[in-house]
Amino acid sequence: xxxxxLLALLAGIAVALVAGPLGAFAVWRRMAYxxxxxxxxxxxxxxxxxxxxINLNLAIALGCLLLALIxxxxxxxxxxxxxxxxxxxxxxTLALGLICVSxxxxxxxxxxxxxxxxxxxxxxxxxxxxxxxxxxxIAALAWLWRPLLAITVHEELAQVEGVPVTRxxxxxxxxxxxxxxxxxxxxxxxxxxxxxxxxAAASRRLTHTPEQMAVVSSLLGVTAVMAGLAASYxxxxxxxxxxxxxxxxxxxxxxxxxxxx
Amino acid sequence: MADYLIxxxxxGVVRNGRQILQRTDLTLRAGKIITLIGPNGAGKTTLVRAxxxxxxxxxxxxxxAPDLRIGYMPQKLHIEPSLPLTVARFLALxxxxxxxxxxxxxxxxxxxxxxxPMQSLSGGETxxxxxxxxLLRDPQLLVLDEPVQGVDVTGQSALxxxxxxxRNRRQCGVLLVSHDLHLVMAxxxxxxCLNQHVCCEGHPEQVTNDPxxxxxxxxxxxxxxxxxxxxxxxxxDHQHDAHGNVxxxxxxxxxxxxxxxxx
Numbered sequence: 001x002x003x004x005x006l007l008a009l010l011a012g013i014a015v016a017l018v019a020g021p022l023g024a025f026a027v028w029r030r031m032a033y034x035x036x037x038x039x040x041x042x043x044x045x046x047x048x049x050x051x052x053x054i055n056l057n058l059a060i061a062l063g064c065l066l067l068a069l070i071x072x073x074x075x076x077x078x079x080x081x082x083x084x085x086x087x088x089x090x091x092x093t094l095a096l097g098l099i100c101v102s103x104x105x106x107x108x109x110x111x112x113x114x115x116x117x118x119x120x121x122x123x124x125x126x127x128x129x130x131x132x133x134x135x136x137x138i139a140a141l142a143w144l145w146r147p148l149l150a151i152t153v154h155e156e157l158a159q160v161e162g163v164p165v166t167r168x169x170x171x172x173x174x175x176x177x178x179x180x181x182x183x184x185x186x187x188x189x190x191x192x193x194x195x196x197x198x199x200a201a202a203s204r205r206l207t208h209t210p211e212q213m214a215v216v217s218s219l220l221g222v223t224a225v226m227a228g229l230a231a232s233y234x235x236x237x238x239x240x241x242x243x244x245x246x247x248x249x250x251x252x253x254x255x256x257x258x259x260x261x
Numbered sequence: 262m263a264d265y266l267i268x269x270x271x272x273g274v275v276r277n278g279r280q281i282l283q284r285t286d287l288t289l290r291a292g293k294i295i296t297l298i299g300p301n302g303a304g305k306t307t308l309v310r311a312x313x314x315x316x317x318x319x320x321x322x323x324x325x326a327p328d329l330r331i332g333y334m335p336q337k338l339h340i341e342p343s344l345p346l347t348v349a350r351f352l353a354l355x356x357x358x359x360x361x362x363x364x365x366x367x368x369x370x371x372x373x374x375x376x377x378p379m380q381s382l383s384g385g386e387t388x389x390x391x392x393x394x395x396l397l398r399d400p401q402l403l404v405l406d407e408p409v410q411g412v413d414v415t416g417q418s419a420l421x422x423x424x425x426x427x428r429n430r431r432q433c434g435v436l437l438v439s440h441d442l443h444l445v446m447a448x449x450x451x452x453x454c455l456n457q458h459v460c461c462e463g464h465p466e467q468v469t470n471d472p473x474x475x476x477x478x479x480x481x482x483x484x485x486x487x488x489x490x491x492x493x494x495x496x497x498d499h500q501h502d503a504h505g506n507v508x509x510x511x512x513x514x515x516x517x518x519x520x521x522x523x524x
Contacts, residue, residue: 150354161356
C-alpha cells in the first residue's frame, strides 16, 4: 500500500471513530444544521490563518471554536428561530470565506481541497494531530456521556436533577467544533455534516441502546472511509465525496432491514 | 432544619414587557400538598419554573432548605424517535437512585414497561414513568406539572390516589399544577388560585366558594369540562353561591376580567 494511502486511511479512521458518537448526538439533538454552520465558518479560519500567518489547522480549529461560542450566546437570547439564525450565519460565513480565500490567498490555496477535502495529501503531522484530537474528544464524550444523554432527553429535568446544562451543552458544541476542524481535511467543508449524520442515521435501525448506536455508527463510518478510499484508489474518484457516498450506500442498505425498536 | 422546603416571597416575573407574575408568595412544607390552579396564561408554569430555579425572577426571593432534593415531573416529554432509549435507561439517566428501584416500579405500576422503548408508551404510561424517575431520587419535594394531562378520568383518580399515598408514606412536600380543581381537591391541603398573582388561597372548600375563584371559573368551567364529576360539583357550588350562603370574604376584589385592582 502506498504511503499516502496509508496516511489517508489512518486519518480517515480517526475522524470516523469520533464522528460516530458525536454524529449520534447531532442526530438525536437535531444539530445537522448547526454542524453545517460550523463547517462553513471553518473556511473563514483558513483566511485568518493565511492573514496572520499561523498554522492553518490551528486557525481552523480556533475559528470553529469561536463560532461555536458565538452560537451558544446567540441561542440563549432567541429573537429569531434557531434555524433562521443558523441559516444566516452558515451562508454568510461560507460566502465571506470564499471571497476572503480567493482575495487573500493569491492562488496559494486550492479552494476545492477545502470545500471537498484532500485526504490523500495528509502529512504524518496531520495524522498525528488528527488522532490526538479524535482521542481527546472521544474521551471527553465518554466522560460526559450520561449528562449529555440527560440533557438530550429533557434539559429542564436534567437541570433540576443537578446537571450543569449550559456547561454540558457548550462542551458538546466545542467538541463538535474540534471534530469539524479535523474532519475538514478528510471530506471538506461542504461534506462534513454528512460524515456526522449519515453513519449515525444508518446505525439507528441496527441498534437498541444509545451506546450501541454510537459504536455501530463509528464502525459504519470506518467502513465508509475504507470503501471510499478504495474507490478513490482504483477508480480515481475524489476521495471525500467517495467516502460520503459509501456512507450513503450503507445507510440505504440499512433501510432494507425491518424497522424495530 | 427550617420549617419550610421552599419559601418564595414577593416573586415578580416580566417577559417581553409583560408582567407574568407579581407579588406572589408560596411556601412549600414537608408532608403538605399544594395545588396550583388558574386559567391559561395565569403564570402557573412560570411560578413552578421559578421555584425550580429554571428561570430568573425579576423581583422577590426564593429560599430553599439546604440540600433540598427535588423530584420534578415535567409537563411534556418529547424524545426523538432516532434515540433508542428503553424505560430502564430513561430512569437511569436521573443519576444514582436513592430509592429502591423495584419498589418504585411496583408503586407506579410500570414493572412490565421497563424494557419498552420510551417512544412506544402511551400518555398515561409516560406520566407514570416520569413520576417513577422523580421518585427514584427519594425527593423531599415533588413538583408535578399537570401530571394528569392526557390521562382518562379513572387514570386521573388513580394517579392522584398514588400521589397522596406517596406523600403519606414518604412525608415529602408536593407542588401540583392542575387545570382541574375537583379531582385534586380530594387530597390537597392548600389550593392556590393564581392569575398573575395569588387570587385566593385556602382549603379546597374555601377556594371553590371564593368569589375571586368563581369570577375566574364560574361559567366557563361548566361549559369547558365534559367529565361529569367536574360539571356536577361546579353547578352545585355555583348554586350555593347564587343563594348567597357561602361567600367568604376574599382577600381582594376583582373586576370581571380579573385585573388587579386591589381594595
